[in-house]
Amino acid sequence: MTKEELAAYITENFDGKLKPLDSGRYDPLFEVEADDLLDVARALKEDENLRFDYLCNLCGVDTKEHFEVVYNVASVSKNLRLDFKLILPHDNAEVESVQEIWPAANWYEREMWELYGINVLNHDNLTRFLLPDDWDQGHPLRKDWDAPDFVRLPEGE
Amino acid sequence: MSEYLAVLIFIFVGTGIVLFTFFLARLIRPHNPYPKKDINYECAELPIGSSWIQFNNRFYIFALIFVIFDVEVVFLFPWAVAFGRLGLFALIEMAIFILILFFGLFYAWRKGALKWV
Amino acid sequence: MGLIKKVPLFTEKIPGGGLVLTTLETVLHQAQAKSLWYLLFGTACCAIELMCTGASRFDFDRLGMIFRATPRQADLIIVAGTITKKMAPRLRRLYDQMAEPRYVIAMGGCTISGGPFYYDSYAVEKGIDHIVPVDIYIPGCPPRPESLLEGCIHLQEKIKKQKLSDWQEK
DSSP: OOHHHHHHHHHHHTTTSEEEEOOTTSSOEEEEOTTTHHHHHHHHHHOTTTOOOEEEEEEEEEOSSOEEEEEEEEETTTTEEEEEEEEEOSTTOEEEOOTTTOTTHHHHHHHHHHHHOOEEETOSOOOOOSSOTTOOSOOTTSTTOOOTTOBOOOTTO | OHHHHHHHHHHHHHHHHHHHHHHHHHHHSOOOOOHHHHSOOSTTSOOOSOSOOOOOTTHHHHHHHHHHHHHHHHHHHHHHHTGGGSOHHHHHHHHHHHHHHHHHHHHHHHTTTTOOO | OOGGGGHHHHHHHSTTHHHHHHHHHHHHHHHHHTTOOEEOOBOSHHHHHHHHHHSSSSOSGGGTOOEESSGGGOSEEEEESOOBTTTHHHHHHHHHHSOSSOEEEEESHHHHHOGGGSBSOSSBOSOGGGTSOOSEEEOSSSOOHHHHHHHHHHHHHHHHTOOHHHHHHO
16 A cells, blocks of 8 residues: 555545645654544454554654644555554543554563653553652653753754 | 701792792882772672672582592603603503503593583 | 782881882783783674774784683773663673673773764663773774774783872772
C-alpha cells in the first residue's frame, strides 16, 4: 500500500476514531481520543491488511497548551508505517497503557511518566529508572519545570 | 664447608635486597587510608556481597597432580646431583621410574584432567 | 608509612641537607611524571579522542602513559566525556579508590563546565570540579589528540614542580 492508500484505508475502516492530520511528507498522522486508544490499537494490530505489530516509538510532547502522546507504529510484514497521537490536558493527564498490545510500550511509558508526569493506567511497574536514584525534583521535560541549577538558553540565541 | 658458607651469604644477600626494596617503597609512598578508599572495587558501584569467592572443586585435581609430580622431582634431585658417580645402571633405573610415572601422567591427560576449564 | 614526611625536617638540620632533598625530589618526580598510568574512563565523544590518542599515530605510550582498567593501579584519571548527575557519584568513588599521588585531567568542554549541555539540560553535571579536584583542564569539543598530549605534558611539568610534602596530603 502506498501512503495515500493507507490513509484512505484507515479513514474508511476506523469510522472516525482516527482523525487524519496533516503530515506533510512524513508518514500518515492521525489523532485519536484517549477513550478509543485501546480499541484502535488492537484493531491496528489485528487487522488483516495492516498488521501493525511493531511499536517504533511512544513518547510524550509538552507544547505549552497541552500534552501529547505520540505513537509511531510499523508493520513489518506489510512494510507500512503510521503515526498517531493523543492530546491530553495539562492537569491530570492520564493515558491507558498499550503494553498488552505492544509489549515494547512498557519502558516507553515508564520513561514518559518519569519525564513528563503523564500517568499511565494499568502499567505494572511505573518507577523511576532514567533519572538519578535520589531524584526529587519533579518531571524534568515539562515546559514549566525549573531547578536551582537548570539554566535555560537565553531568548534570542 | 666454605661452599656452604657461600650459599648462606647468597641467601642473606638475596633476601636482604628484596626486603630493602620493600622498605624503600614503604618509606617513600604516601599512606592515607580512609574508608571510601578501602571499599572493594566494583566498577564504581557500591559492592554487593563479599568479594571472597570459593575455589571451584576442579582445581583440586591440579593440586593432586602437582603433589605427585613434585614428589617425583624430589626423587630426581639427589640422582641428578650424584649422576657423575653412578653408572649406567642408575640411568636405566631412573628412566624406568620416570616411565612408570609418565604412564600416570598419560592416564590423567587422556582422562581430561589437564583441561583447565 | 610516609616516613618521607619527616625527611625534610631531618635533612634541613645537617649542612648540605637541602641538596639531598632536592635530588630525592627530582628523582621521584621524574619517575612519577614519566610513567603516569591513567584510568580508562571515557563516557562520551571525548573517549573516542582518548582512544585515538592512545593508538599509534598520537601515542600515549611514548609519554609512558599506559591505560589501566582499575583505579587501584592508576595514578591519573582522564575524565573524557559528559558526566551526568547519575554518573557523578561513581566518578567520585573511582577517584576515592585511586592511590595517592593521584591526578585528574578534565578533558573536553563537558567536564569543564557542562559544555554544550550547560543550557537546557536537566541531567548533566555542569563541570566536574565540584566532584573531584582537577589538575589540568583541556578545552575542546572534543579536544584534538595534540591538545590532549599537550595537556598531559603540562601535567608532567606540574608534577615536577611539586614539593615532597604535597604528595602526602593528596
